Amino acid sequence: MKKIVILTDQICKIGGITSLIYLKGNYWVTHDHHEVHVITTEQQGKEPYYPMNSEIKLHDLDVNYNRFASYFSPKNLIKIFKNLIRLQSQLNKTKPDIVIVANHIPVTFFFPLLFTKAKFLKEFHFSKFYLSRRKKTLFRRFESYLESKFDFLVVLNPEERAFYEYDNVVTISNPIQVNMETEPVYTHRKNIAMAAGRISGVKRFDVLIDIWSKFIEEKKDWKLEIYGDGEQEDIDLLKQKIVSLNLSDYVEIKGSTNTITEKMSSYGLYLMTSAAECFPMVLLEAQSCGLPIVSYDCPTGPRNIVTHNHDGILVEMDNQDAFVKELVDITANESRRIELAKNGFVNAKKYTLDVIMDIWDKEIINKKEI
Template identity: 35%
Template sequence: MNILISTDQIYLHGGIEKVMATKVNYWANLPDTKVFIVTTEQRENAPCYVLDYKVKLIDLNINYDRSKSYFSAHNLKKSLSHFRRQKKLFKELEPDVIISPNINFDHYWLPFIKEKSKLIKERHSSRYQEADRRKSASFLKGIKFRLDDWIDSRYDHIVVLNEDEKKYVKSDNAVVIPNPVALTDLRADLSKKQVIAAGRLSPVKGFDDLINAWAEVHAEFPDWQLHFYGQDYLGTQAQLQKQIEVRGLNRSVFFKGNVDNLPETMTHYSIYAMTSETECFPMVLLEALSVGLPVVSYDSPHGPKNILLNEQDSFLIPYKKIDIFAVHLKKLIADERLRRKFGQEAIKNVQRFDLLNVMKKWEIVFH
């Protein structure tokens, strides 16, 4: 079997890239299986996550200008080269399965150049906010949404990450397959006076809410620290840093940048914290649970509640309730025995998403 993943790049740290690496490394070691990752703008960068040597990397060297609209003259011209090169490559490789894990230009033409391949679209972000936008959409926006729905219907399967997201697929080709996690022997210390949060530093991650909650925590536990891991996006880190300074948290909250092995980094912390606006199926929660790290998280639409077991391995907090979040974060900080109890349950509960169990679901879809 030839499996081809069509994406933009694999050199930036992110959930899609991490999940992709986990899956392709598994597939590459199956008998009689070849795996290709085809990118449009890798720009000669090395992959950010380790890939098995059997995974073949091909860059089409399109290099869209992401600072411009998809429909700018500059990018539309590049899309023509993208179409031609991709179609030619598909004929050469003859993939049995094509997987598109994000929205790129080729989302709109893949159903029409796939030939005999099975075509799968993965949705890694929640459509919760889009559902509200659809209700008040203008005439032109409404046409765009109907076009998107029709294109979705031309895929063999739309893979969503949880049952809540399935209702946003307007066609009858939706399949639920959660993200997998590779189980590990790594274990969180849980005695460290440190809390970790991770993800791209963008507004959707709601780190401003976490900083506001931390101000309440810091007043009671000034010897504890909050560390953020992730890459800056559109100057968000500078805005958050100003907020930290205004709240007088300069010696308590720190940005740590990217790391290649987040689970290993998590072992030096006692709690994972999440205050995202939306989450579909965050890998960071799976990784936190896998090392026995207790979690305090908003009940963000729709991912955390499909992963966490409230008051077993975590505290699942009503959405956007900063004061309640702070109370439960302080409760875990104050009680190391409770942290260890949650950590033990986390290691048990995350086995639901073990790599082998999840990849069996993919095998069913392939065949």
């Protein structure tokens, strides 16, 4: 049995990292019988968003960073010292074998100051594609130096591995938790395309709406639904765009939902127009539900999940006309849509929870004498 500590800011809000902590933590205590602790900095007395197993021990350090300021601003600097002291105290009590930094939080910058025999691991859930093309600043050199001090860096796809300079990098994809025993129904699906994710600039739902405005000139019997939360200002801008393009009958912003896979199991297409994606789990969820994918070939995630014209469609980045053409073609060819969906379901089986957690066990948990 290993003692595993997972560090994050909070687990009270919906999100990909919160979901992953829930999946992996529950798996480790139920299947492998490890001891798991989740340590947060700003849970604020709220219940976890996902139902954590009662054997998982939850600790909140009550640091409560100011999220509207830099971590190194005067408002947060004293909180970093508080974080360091309280985390050290908790590690002294827990005595973990491995500490997982689950996202980009301040402990990333001060973990070498902690006194513990534990191995340290950092997970990266974002793409370094664009960052790797910029001039390396002094601060980035400092970040790179810190990365070298981790025992493991976990990235989500082989392409991302090339952006890290050291030999401590391990590639482990994210798992999905969907029932893969029963094959989905591929026929008689609704003429509804969907997209999902946080309403923010990087997801470029505004671009998707532009594409849809061109598509419905050819196919007025289809509708687009966008699922996700975000800043109200960003949501309002999308709604204004829908009205300005006279798309109110064809596009709807639906907000977040806990029944995303149910919708995926009955809808006709999943669409993605992001500027960048590291490893979009939503594409695997779509494939597991028999939902064919049309996505821009953005760096770096989609092409590490989707094989073009086999289990989905990848469109040249920012080529809206090509995207529209693919939509017109696939909505007119149900047999092709079904073939892509069936192949996608087979692909998704490679990312089930048991498969991915076995990789964690072999590459991390029971490696290097942890």
